[in-house]
Amino acid sequence: MLVAFAPTAQSQTLTESLAAAYNTNPTLNAARSRLRAIDENIAIARSGNRPRLSAAFSQETNTSRIVGDRGFRGTSGSNPTQVALQLTQPLFQGFQVRNTIRQSESAVKAERASLQNTEQSVLFDVATSFEDVIQNRSIVSLRESDVEFLTAQVQAAQDRFEVGEGTRTDVSQAEARRAQAVSALAFARANLSSSEATYRQLTGLDARNLKNNFNVERLLPKSLNSAIDIGQQGHPAIIATLFDVDTAMFNVKAIEGQALPSVNVTGQLSTTWNQQTNVDRQDAASLGLNVSVPIYQGGLIAAQTRQAKEQLGTSRIQVDLTRDQVRQNTVASWASYDASVRSIFAARTGVFAAQLALQGVVEEQRVGQRTTLDVLDAQRDLVSAQVTLVQSERDKEVAAFALLGAIGRLGVETLGLQVAVYRPQEHTDAVRDKWFGFRTPDGR
Template sequence: MLRRLTLAMAVAAASGLAWAEEPPQSLKRDLVSVYKDAVENNADLAAARADFAARQEVVPQARAGLLPFISGGAGYSDTDTEVDTRLGTTDASRGGLLYQASLTQPVFRADRWYQLQAAKAVSEQAALEFSATEQNLILQTAETYFSVLRAQDNLATTKAEEAAFKRQLDQARERFDVGLSDKTDVLEAQAGYDTARANRMIAEQQVDDAFQALITLTNRQYSSLEGVRHSLPVVVPTPNDAKAWVDTAAQQNLNLQASNYAVDAAEETLRQSKAGHAPTLDAVASYQKGDNDSLGFTNTPNASLYNGDAEQQSIGLQLSVPIYSGGLTSSQVRESYQRLNQTEQSRESLRRQVVQNTRNLHRAVNTDVEQVGARKQSIISNQSALEATEIGYQVGTRNIVDVLDAQRQLYSSVRDYNNARYSYIIDNLRLKQAAGTLAPSDLEALSAYLKPDYNPDQDFLPPDLAKAAEAQLLGNPEF
């Protein structure tokens, strides 16, 4: 009786191993729940939120330069004076309490007005950059989540591969014992099994690393995640037009919009620097009350009449015309010109990068769509090739090396298929982020295709794969 090593048998054997135990389903978390954990606990988002709140304060700080400035104070002085005269020494003493208040209201301050406009632009820039950080967290959550699933599927594939090589080793030993093969077949099978076992250990570490990255992102512990159903639609972008996506990105990409406000802020800062050459006009009012001596009325006519408290008020306009400041203002204007040029060039560089990324990601999604179908078919073809090679080995037309190579090709195609699936999901999200349309609803849409009872050791392959491989092996024209 021929003993063909099918992929389904390897999966079943791998699923029965002790280290393939699945955590309780009640502990599984879905994509949206993980995203909510990230929003609540992600340290980078919290830092960005604090930075955004701090940068919002530039507006009231700049506006303060156009609002009244009021100050008040009090003081006490006691001055003794000795004067030598021809009649002798005369002592004089004066002093007392003094209360004073002043108000300054800018009337014409062009530099401060432009500073306020620049601050408003900076505030809008900060808001958009924070929104970009929030949007990036959506993508980061998806990337980290699906990295775990990718690592789990890779581990499941490696387990199945190890089980297949173990079965092949056992078969080679049985054939050697009955004289149907030589020791070389056993050694080749042993080498293949040892390599698969080592790869499985690495795959287990990669799963742990992927979970650790998720813990770092959310500050939450997870035992298992809901996996992706193979029924997830793999379709081309809508619309499937690169120019339409680029046009959307030019209008809605958050970082690009933020760079526009950065240019606006630089332009207003340049105007502020130029306004350093302009005159300033302030309305000034002051009030003082205190002892006659403290107010300094002693040198006025009839000063002796003021022997109690006195008050003094004044109001007026103060004009200041800058004439020469050692070249400071001119230097600041030149600096602002260069800062504006720098900001404009940075915006242009970002615009080109956004266009490039959008076009590349549009092509990537279309390629992923083709890849998923091609990789799935590759699994079917390699499964059929392996079974045919197994038959040839049993009847003596193929050797053990051919079987081992066919097995490696099969499991390599399985990994490629799963990688193509996850690449399709992530590239779709990246394309939406580049276009500025990525939102939490995209994660909710993906969650509709998550499987709560997903078991990587059983579900890393499409359910109809074995049937398709068998049909192709038998020469069914449908395949």
């Protein structure tokens, strides 16, 4: 009774699958964690301007023994205890701290753009696996129908052979085609299991009654030139490389600052007990200004500066390389999408023609104008056309998502997913000005 009255499984939509991946995908969670770790570099850089306070405690036992020409003269000892407190406040460090802070902020912005690019990759993989499951299930259904049809043909050929209207060749041909269909069905089921496993890995969901409820075509640009412009202006990969240039530039300035003077104010308080036999306690205080001027460090700073400048040049070249890659991906994705749209019309025409051909061949076989082999060939052509149509429909959807990702628009806000959007700025604001505390903002 429980089985008989169990509710029918609800459809699992593409938007639900994308939202599930956005919330739970391990690749995305790892990228977000990596960004939060990089956020801490801002606080680390800002600590260079803050005071440093340290305390020291020491306890000693001193014993001395005096021996003269006439033998033992005596011993003396002391047990000094000292407590000291030292405060150091940096005043000037060759602009290193300021440039290091800017470098860290640029690195954070670059990593945010990289996170957006990772989000695009994950969402595209989810859409692809979703369409793969739908495609492979359709192909399995077609292969099963093909096996049923060919099984009926084998039985019909056997019946005709038994009454003397057919030959053993007809039976063998039908059995051979059925064996091929059974093999193709086994491969189709294996592909389905693989695509379902991939879908489960990406979304954390079991592939059930999948239904594509999302019209991605409405988000695509109207022309190739428009797609190229959008990709060049806002693709996350390009934005990340632009911030990488800023990061490398501030790194050069920070290293150059090591060759400039540094100024610190140092204050110290100390108390010592039982320092000498006739002194029970001694208090001391000091305040000083320390200026350090580097003159020559064996060429280390010069070499590091040259190295940083070469890295800056590499970052600038990487911007041009990334722009070219984005353009190439955009053009290729546009061509793939356009070709898949055209192929669907041809595939539908092929299926319609193959269906008519099969019906005609079956009728002609009944009146003796066609052979069993003709029917088997017509059935094979129909199944091939149906599989091609299924693959073309899948390719069109995947190509549309690929084009959306190629121009940098494959994000949760563009797709309109019903999820709590991850805001990396919130974590940055929570940690950039923290003076103390070992716990992360989420309580770890």
